[in-house]
Amino acid sequence: MGKQQILWQQEPAWKKEIAGIFPDFMRERWNRALSGGDKLQEIRIGVGQPVRLCFAGKEKFLSDEGFFCGSPKEAWHMTERELDEIIRHICRYSPYAFEHEIRQGFLTLPGGHRIGMAGQVVLGDKGTVRNITHIRFLNIRISRQVIGAAEKVMPYLYEGTRFLNTLLVSPPGCGKTTLLRDIVRQVSSGNACGAGRQVGVVDERSEIGGSFMGIPQNDLGIRTDVLDGCPKVQGMMLLMRSMSPAVVAVDEIGGIEDMKAIFQVLQCGSSVAATMHGNSMEDVESRMQAGSNQEKGFWKGYGPKELFERFLFLEKRQGKCGIREIRGKAGELLFSGRWEELCCG
């Protein structure tokens, strides 16, 4: 693991935070369950469904007493009342204060843990999601920050002392956000390749900073400003106007509007670090050009190579995430094959 330090292994802190999600009357069961759940990744709860705990590659059911059990029949089936109590407790008895988050389908908690929600959707006049009532399914995702994950990548991301515009590409669950988070931290606090810079993070889904009430729960470095829950395009412009960052970080870009916003950031002289779903350079090009081909004039046919100077492709092997290859602006291969060297946990 080298210099990497997986923060979620600091047992008492994250276990206490997760146990704290649940109301008093069921906390003892969860304390019991969590005491044996060192590699816990997700807790899945649904009304009338068995409570499931997902570990790296494994799934276990939880019994009424808080012990692991093999079959769903013996498992604890959450009742409507129990789930309502959990939600009331999570929302600090003030669901209205979390209306925006509930509408988006997730809540971020102290420690950066996220709770995904599903239930009955209430639609607004224009067919948009107005809110979710009768929340009946929860997915509690344990936050894991890997300090040092980007250590070996950093030399590839600098030209002299300038941070290069970087795009991290992978299918979901391969560590893009984890790597971006550590890149942000290192750029912000300074590293062997460059002095610390002012970084602005547009954290639309609260995944990079894991902010709770505006305060990032993950370490994003000493010079990082976070715009939490803000749409990417507006967020990037807002940051450029108000916080003058040297580097802007955004998660999961895709459409032509995102590209236009990134272009404007670059025009202002700042650098960009972003992530995107995909698997290869062709994926990236086809995704970005699919939007730009429908545009006219300057934007027609505009592609990723005009914006980014480094492309990092990540993938998962044997349950571990790592970097498959790093490519330069022209698509030239800068790093490939030595998988284990850049593994980010």
Next chain:
Amino acid sequence: MLRLMGSLLVIGGCSGFAGSICRELDLRLRMLKQIRSIYENMKYYISYEKAAIPEALLKISGKEGGAFGEAFEAVYQGVYEGNVNFSTLWREEMDKVLLHTPLKQRERKLLYDFPSCLGFLEEKAQARALEELLREASLQIEELEQEKRNKNKMVMSLGVSVGILISILLL
């Protein structure tokens, strides 16, 4: 001389007793007004700042101070740091606040009922639910003010008269 002194003491005692009844009414009125102001502040924090209830309580605790301030701070800490159930904690803290107060059961209910009006998904709905408690508080204040107006003079004059009567009987 001794008889006169005794008579004056009896009259004074009776007047004092009457005065304490009036003061109790005053105290109840003051507390009800304080409860109403707490709920008004709470409504503001919910409607305009969209603050969660424990946060709103913390802000109010700074303004109110005293027993209510301490209780609200304890509720905030219990919910945020101790992850304790709000309703249970609220009841415990309000029991402490109301321990030595002259509030009647109906007036105490104004505080005890607060957790049952929580849980709305929209701040407007939540604020409206709070308005019910505010309305009830205002109604009780009005009634008590009326009672005070009617009772105060009567209780005081009755107190002095009873004192004089006892003095005459003893003399």
